[in-house]
Amino acid sequence: xxxxPLPASAYxxxxxxEETVRIATTPRRSPPTVASPNLLQDAQEPEPRLxxxxxxxxxxxxxxxxxxxxTLFASLRTEYTRETKAxxxxxxxxxxxxxxxxxATIKLPIQVQGGGDxxxxxxxxxxxxxxxxxxxxxxxxxxxxxxALLSEDRKANxxxxxxxxxxxxxDVTIHCKSCERVIVPAGVVxxxxxxxxxxxxxxxxxxxxxxxxxxxxxxxxxxxxIGNKGYAASNRLQAAKGIxxxxxxxxxxxxxxxxxxxxxxxxxxxxHCTFLLGAPDPSSSGHRIWKWCIGVSTPTPQAQPxxxxxFPPQHWIAARxxxxxxxxxxxxxxxxxxxxxxxxxxxxxxLMPEPEPVPSLLCWVFTPDLIVSSSLNTRxxxxxxxxxxxxxxxxPLQPGEVEKVDEEDVExxxxxxxxxxxVLVESQGGMPESARRWGEWEVGLLERFDKQHVxxxxxxxxxxxxxxxxxxGEAGYDGDGExxx
Numbered sequence: 001x002x003x004x005p006l007p008a009s010a011y012x013x014x015x016x017x018e019e020t021v022r023i024a025t026t027p028r029r030s031p032p033t034v035a036s037p038n039l040l041q042d043a044q045e046p047e048p049r050l051x052x053x054x055x056x057x058x059x060x061x062x063x064x065x066x067x068x069x070x071t072l073f074a075s076l077r078t079e080y081t082r083e084t085k086a087x088x089x090x091x092x093x094x095x096x097x098x099x100x101x102x103x104a105t106i107k108l109p110i111q112v113q114g115g116g117d118x119x120x121x122x123x124x125x126x127x128x129x130x131x132x133x134x135x136x137x138x139x140x141x142x143x144x145x146x147x148a149l150l151s152e153d154r155k156a157n158x159x160x161x162x163x164x165x166x167x168x169x170x171d172v173t174i175h176c177k178s179c180e181r182v183i184v185p186a187g188v189v190x191x192x193x194x195x196x197x198x199x200x201x202x203x204x205x206x207x208x209x210x211x212x213x214x215x216x217x218x219x220x221x222x223x224x225x226i227g228n229k230g231y232a233a234s235n236r237l238q239a240a241k242g243i244x245x246x247x248x249x250x251x252x253x254x255x256x257x258x259x260x261x262x263x264x265x266x267x268x269x270x271x272h273c274t275f276l277l278g279a280p281d282p283s284s285s286g287h288r289i290w291k292w293c294i295g296v297s298t299p300t301p302q303a304q305p306x307x308x309x310x311f312p313p314q315h316w317i318a319a320r321x322x323x324x325x326x327x328x329x330x331x332x333x334x335x336x337x338x339x340x341x342x343x344x345x346x347x348x349x350x351l352m353p354e355p356e357p358v359p360s361l362l363c364w365v366f367t368p369d370l371i372v373s374s375s376l377n378t379r380x381x382x383x384x385x386x387x388x389x390x391x392x393x394x395x396p397l398q399p400g401e402v403e404k405v406d407e408e409d410v411e412x413x414x415x416x417x418x419x420x421x422x423v424l425v426e427s428q429g430g431m432p433e434s435a436r437r438w439g440e441w442e443v444g445l446l447e448r449f450d451k452q453h454v455x456x457x458x459x460x461x462x463x464x465x466x467x468x469x470x471x472x473g474e475a476g477y478d479g480d481g482e483x484x485x
Contacts, residue, residue, distance in 0.1 A: 059097060060075075060430060063381075064367075065371075070110065070135040072131075074097050075129065078100065084099045094107050108135075110137065157326060163192040167191065171298055172192075176270040176272065176294065178270065178273050181260050183270065183277065183294070184289075185259060241256055242257065249316050255286060263287075265280070268287055294308075313416055317416060317419070321363070321365055322385070325365060330407065332362065334407050335410045335417065336359070336394040336417065340358070355395055357393035361389055361390075361391060384446055385448055387444050424444035428444055
């Protein structure tokens with residue numbers, strides 16, 4: 001037991017103040033005793049559990065054409081046991097995985113030839129919540145199962161709404177994608193012309209270092225002859241009334257051919273719903289209409305109203321990356337929005353201040369042609385790019401900085417940059433957790449155009465038949481003008 005405190009008179013000889021004596025003689029309260037320690041006080045938060053409506057089994061499959069292999073990933077809530085089964089269906093189109101009384105089925109990216117159900121062998125050790133199976137595809141003699149998928153025509157970067165297909169249609173009408181109001185009436189554009197590569201003028205100057213029949217001309221006459229031929233880098237493309245110029249992701253149209261468009265110095269908006277449609281092109285004195293912001297329709301043979309056909313932004317982003325892969329021979333792209341205007345004035349020496357970095361996405365197109373399917377995707381197999389990506393920042397190179405030869409800077413408008421980041425994240429929802437990362441990289445998918453999309457355009461433009469309608473359905477066309485995705 002503690003000793004009783006001394007009376008205040010015992011401290012008189014010390015010459016202390018009354019307040020000091022009071023503090024010294026007042027007993028301290030002992031801390032409360034704890035009946036039992038709180039063992040969870042420093043414990044970490046438990047791992048979040050799957051919601052009750054989440055699938056207990058997630059299946060994801062990839063068809064790798066070059067090595068003729070289907071890789072199947074399965075993600076389970078608990079570790080697999082001897083009771084866990086994987087079965088190839090008798091039609092060769094699907095695999096069903098059963099675990100703890102729950103089953104999930106995935107439609108394979110390609111039909112596997114054979115008859116009857118087939119049990120698939122699961123890895124023996126160690127037990128895990130993630131399974132990976134590889135199905136090797138072997139063609140029987142006389143079979144051409146992979147011939148169409150490996151054909152040269154299929155390897156092309158197919159993009160709808162090129163000049164040839166639009167010229168083959170009648171009374172092409174362009175609509176706002178959001179409200180479907182007409183922005184280019186039918187019959188206004190009489191001719192569609194494909195634009196060459198954006199570097200065509202510079203390349204012509206390189207190829208024609210010595211131009212026939214022009215070496216004898218004086219300098220001013222030589223320049224005039226080059227301009228008349230139309231391949232000089234100094235030539236400017238001009239929008240023309242009644243003519244639509246087509247490139248990979250946009251239409252260049254004369255302002256007088258458009259209607260229902262509100263124009264500002266930096267953007268074009270639908271006057272009805274204010275949806276962003278494109279941007280003015282001062283260098284060409286026209287309107288640059290972005291394909292991912294519009295829908296296209298033509299009258300059917302029965303003169304019935306046709307709902308405009310449109311495609312998600314990710315298809316147009318994938319088309320541009322594939323175009324750069326073909327022309328620049330690189331696979332890594334630093335995608336970023338435009339730099340904002342500098343708020344600071346130039347220095348007295350005339351130098352502009354160093355711009356602030358903008359958010360960017362470093363995208364590595366690891367597999368440019370992949371057919372994937374997921375048990376969470378009811379649309380079945382989808383053609384896509386497999387993209388490794390990470391979030392970074394981007395700023396222009398400063399003097400003395402070395403440019404990376406294996407990366408290409410790609411500037412896209414802000415809405416397209418936001419759509420790219422959103423799609424890459426959302427695409428991970430159909431993948432098991434183990435397939436969403438590779439080292440320091442995030443893994444995502446970008447759906448790309450296929451022949452079915454072009455056939456769907458032909459079906460919408462010409463009324464179509466059973467073959468085109470079936471192709472449109474395979475491509476994810478929902479019948480209401482919009483492709484899923």
